[in-house]
Amino acid sequence: MIPVRIETPYGNIDLDLDDVHAPITTANFLNLIDNNTLEGADFYRIVISSQTYGELPTIDVIQGGIGWTRCKDVPPIAHEPTTLTGLRHIDGTISMGRTAEFGASSEFFICIGEQRKLDAGVIEGPGAAGFSAFGQVTSGMDVVKTIQQLPTLHESPTGEERFNDQFLIEAVPLKVRRL
Template structure:
């Protein structure tokens, strides 16, 4: 009787040990198939919904979601509209939003994930991180309106031209982004590359939340 119970116990243990790897594999597969997160930016001009490419730019997306989940973008603004001459006011350019390096809210910089690594090009609707040198991006980002491949890293020399870290794309609300791009800018405001590109009246970001 004792021997029979021992055999039954051994058989059960073997069944559990063989089932465990299958369960782990199933969990891994489910995680791999998980959809990319989406966030909704509520602005004074209407909502913009983004899909964030966590599968391609995991570090940049994780950084962005830290700000979203902590509510740090609530009350921020779109403050910049870069639109080169020769185009209609809302057809081509970038709009930039974020915390403008507010020392009370910014988190540590995120490692640079170039387009040569992620494969995410700066086509119309893409969201990308603002930065100074590569690896300094924190809490400011921009949405591209019109394809702008000059923002990509140069595949022939990515060290010389590292580009910007794209990490998602607008899936709803491009009309809102275009409306913001078309707003008046102050020709005297801003410094450096932002000279003449600061919005006269920044567009308030009411809140940014994940889309469930």
Template sequence: MNSCFYFSCKQKKNYKEPTVKIETNFGDIIVELYPEKAPKTVAAFLAYVDSGYYKDGSFYRVLKAEDQPSSSFKSDLIQGGIWETKNKMQIKLPGIPHETTKQTGILHKDGTISMARLAPGTASTEFFIVIGDQPAYDYGGDANADGQGFAAFGRVIEGMDVVKDIHKQPDNETNFTPPIAIKNIVRL
């Protein structure tokens, strides 16, 4: 007899790809990762997840199309990691070799998770999730002057409503006020 009949229990899902849960006060965001397409990025991200780096992190940056100058491309995203909460740790980590969307084929479509960076090879713990299709972040796009785009490495498979709720929170220019807590990121 199935004990779940009498007691509340959750069935563990079997995901085809490595999958993580981003835990927030707004709910959970479930993200599948693509190690066959972006092996270096996924390996680094999972190493940070497994090390517990994201515990007590935050979503601290937001881009909203309506808040951007009319002369720039428009984008919607939320950015998080440990920059606000564990900056000293974050700046000591080595950069991840840059895997472009031209190499991986993972484009910045609605719900894509990608690594934030300055120059190619400088990404570490900071990531962003796009809302709507954002081709400016792909290789050859306008989001970065070097044209190399950003390293996309997975996508949200559950919880885009949570991403959108977070995106709506109060901000001052491009910063959430206050930052949105990331309780933890864990493997499923």
């Protein structure tokens, strides 16, 4: 396990990254830290399970990184599904966000409560590959929950209705470092 800290104005979130079970994803995240790719990163999106998203599963997470535009400049990594790593999306899991178009690169999220719908093979369709869990919050879940309750924009800045009420009115700046 490799300890890292996410510093925010609301407090710190300490994590242990699992380089044994998720070596590719952990190495990518550490590379983002070491190369200052996460400079200027923030938590910018929250998802609350009480919201509905059409065909998307309802989940509880906060998402951070350098943003959907800048992340396209970061080379994607190989996907490490939970069926390969044995890790699961439980309370406090950190996982890489991904898109079918670009794969996982710099965007990440932290689960609030068990989010098994994000594990590989649990749902059908575009989300069946799941996401790459690679670590666990060791302290600071109160900070994660505080961020998830911050006010959001009613209309998504992406223009996609399915993301309405998910983008924070004011993104939460973050700094990630190794401990």
